[in-house]
Amino acid sequence: MTIRDDHALAGDLATEAGARLLGIRERTGFDDAKALRAEGDRAAHVFLMESLARLRPSDSVLSEEATREERLDPRRLKADRVWIVDPLDGTREFSEAGRPDWAVHVALWERGRLSAGAVALPAQGRTLTTADPPKPPAYEKGRFRIAVSRTRPPEFVQKLAYLVGADLVPIGSAGAKISAVLTGEVEAYVHAGGQFEWDSAAPVAVALAAGVHASRIDGSELAYNQADPSLPDILVSLPELATSLLAGIRDLHR
Numbered sequence: 001m002t003i004r005d006d007h008a009l010a011g012d013l014a015t016e017a018g019a020r021l022l023g024i025r026e027r028t029g030f031d032d033a034k035a036l037r038a039e040g041d042r043a044a045h046v047f048l049m050e051s052l053a054r055l056r057p058s059d060s061v062l063s064e065e066a067t068r069e070e071r072l073d074p075r076r077l078k079a080d081r082v083w084i085v086d087p088l089d090g091t092r093e094f095s096e097a098g099r100p101d102w103a104v105h106v107a108l109w110e111r112g113r114l115s116a117g118a119v120a121l122p123a124q125g126r127t128l129t130t131a132d133p134p135k136p137p138a139y140e141k142g143r144f145r146i147a148v149s150r151t152r153p154p155e156f157v158q159k160l161a162y163l164v165g166a167d168l169v170p171i172g173s174a175g176a177k178i179s180a181v182l183t184g185e186v187e188a189y190v191h192a193g194g195q196f197e198w199d200s201a202a203p204v205a206v207a208l209a210a211g212v213h214a215s216r217i218d219g220s221e222l223a224y225n226q227a228d229p230s231l232p233d234i235l236v237s238l239p240e241l242a243t244s245l246l247a248g249i250r251d252l253h254r
């Protein structure tokens with residue numbers, strides 16, 4: 001693995017973890033979905049933790065698969081550089097044969113902002129990174145598509161879609177949904193009701209580098225490396241749609 005800078009490192013680590021996850025899927029099969037999920041989560045977490053400890057020994061790490069004590073370690077809050085990783089986002093979809101909507105997230109937070117990130121979509125054969133952010137398609141006026149959770153779509157999103165003239169597209173994994181905005185499969189992603197920093201840090205780093213809108217659903221900034229890693233709602237959209245989506249969400253919450 002060649003390491004040029006943090007952007008390239010994020011991309012290399014996410015891609016390599018993704019390759020290992022594809023291997024586990026291939027070897028283990030889908031008969032015991034629970035065991036496959038557990039093995040995927042563990043293997044990707046161990047690979048990312050060991051790699052970051054070796055390659056960036058002074059940095060802190062916040063991982064979904066860390067223990068509660070590790071996540072609450074107060075040193076992270078004083079650190080200048082914190083890697084925020086989700087070793088396997090869309091764990092459920094990873095364990096379902098044929099599904100391509102799962103991801104590996106590797107983000108770097110530096111002194112108050114996301115400075116680098118990568119989302120590997122191993123079953124789609126691609127990694128999106130801040131090293132070379134994708135160019136989202138130009139917005140064409142008319143009906144558009146909003147990605148939502150397959151298993152936990154927020155109630156109000158159905159009403160929002162009706163209000164703004166959009167169709168809902170259920171996709172697993174926050175990383176896969178935000179990537180779908182970047183690659184033109186949908187124009188927006190709306191979520192509420194629960195999520196954590198690791199579910200969005202890496203795809204938001206790439207989205208912001210690509211010039212796509214990413215915020216809380218009240219329009220405020222997504223803040224990372226907080227004491228409580230809960231980050232329950234998010235809006236990602238092509239920039240031209242952000243104002244009307246935020247207004248629609250505001251009207252529905254009044």
Ligand SMILES: Nc1ncnc2c1ncn2[C@@H]1O[C@H](COP(=O)(O)O)[C@@H](OP(=O)(O)O)[C@H]1O
Nearest residue numbers: 088089090091149152172173174193194195199
């Ligand atoms: N209400 C909720 N509370 C906590 N986490 C949630 C959530 N809804 C979605 N998530 C997390 O967000 C990620 C994307 O979810 P979804 O596919 O439903 O959109 C998943 O991450 P993991 O797969 O890493 O657990 C899931 O656990």
Ligand SMILES: [Mg+2]
Nearest residue numbers: 086089090199
């Ligand atoms: Mg996740």
